[in-house]
Amino acid sequence: MKIQSVNDQAFAAYGKVVKGFDFSSLLATLEANSEKPADSVIYVPSVDILEAESVFSEIRDNCYGGMPIQIGYCNGTNTKLNCFEYHRDSEIDIAADDVILLVAREQDVIDGQIDSSKTEAFLCPKGTAVELYATTLHYAPCSAKKAEGFRVIIVLPKGTNEEMPSITPKNDEDKMLWAANKWLIAHKDTAEAKDGAHVGITGENIDIIDLI
Template sequence: MRNGTIQHLETLNPELTIISVEDKRFKGYGRVIVHPYMDRLLERAAPLIPSELPENKYIASVPELEALPGKELYNLVFGDTDIQVGYVAGPNMTLNGLEYHKSPEVIIALTDQMLLLGKWEDIDDNWHYDANRVLGLYVKAGECIELYPRVLHFSPCRLSDQGFKTLIVLPRGTNTPLSEETLAKRISGTESQCLFMKNKWLLAHPERLPLIQKGAYPGIRGKNILVQYK
């Protein structure tokens, strides 16, 4: 039997294919991880993250979140390398862009949310990606997933009026500013033009002017997908 929430979301978003984390199609993008301390995370992490924000907020590293249990799990995912635990939260409902890292990423949903995913292999030779290829992933509160390296993703989309809250685990330093030397070496027409932050390559939607004004490469073609939930 199909998930009733997914059926509802598909009715509201008929142009978007939506799956759950249990769907076999997700295996091409990532995997489900059983977090041994999920109940404790839901109880202790959510109060550390602001609620009902007027716009998205991303903090790459939060010491209080890094002190919560789970390090042994993250060590297995990231091969015992130094990691950071932060959060993203807010009212987002649109695609706006797609980023990728050359490392795994662990995503822990503290609220129900939708991730918009794509495959790096579908970026064309001109470094453009067609938004029609995007897949919607419904992630329930309390679910923990690993996204594989180079999987295209960006901010979660909310599925309630209260917005979304998500923990993000990445190698330390990811999503922090590039050096001026590295910025100067980016070359148009190559992957380097997409390098936006450390370990973060970004294709922005041309309609997302705040990203374009910050130097993001406008690589998304097609509709800036809007996720409806009611």
């Protein structure tokens, strides 16, 4: 595996760089009000002080066409793939630190299974925002440098990643529903798998520690 850039043409299959916005105040608020764990990853779906930033309405109206959104964050230190998730819509990630995104295509999930060799790695530089398309499999960002953590703004439609609705499964995909608007595919060697997530990533649980 090689680490590419979100500015490379290869990233076009997964998403695009979001341009034309000033995210500086939003990122400064994130940095001033959130921790960056050295040995874990934390995710908070919706944060009032981030959603109070003036750019909130611009993201809502320009990027999501006026649909209700939430702004939260994913912070920490990580070098492993562990899982893939996807939503029924795009996710916008805004990097407060250099991070590496591990992604794959939903189209490569066959009968609930995907080999980890389908994964690609892309560096998202500090200050860069990217849209990850609905068909892009992704999970927690990875550290871009050994022993260094990251902070990343996560924008999604309002309610995403909250409590899973109670459903009667009607097909195999329903078994992967893990939270509101979140379908999850886990590697067998993960805490998520032990907690009952659908195990569908075959091959190695990719670790980029030797690439950074």
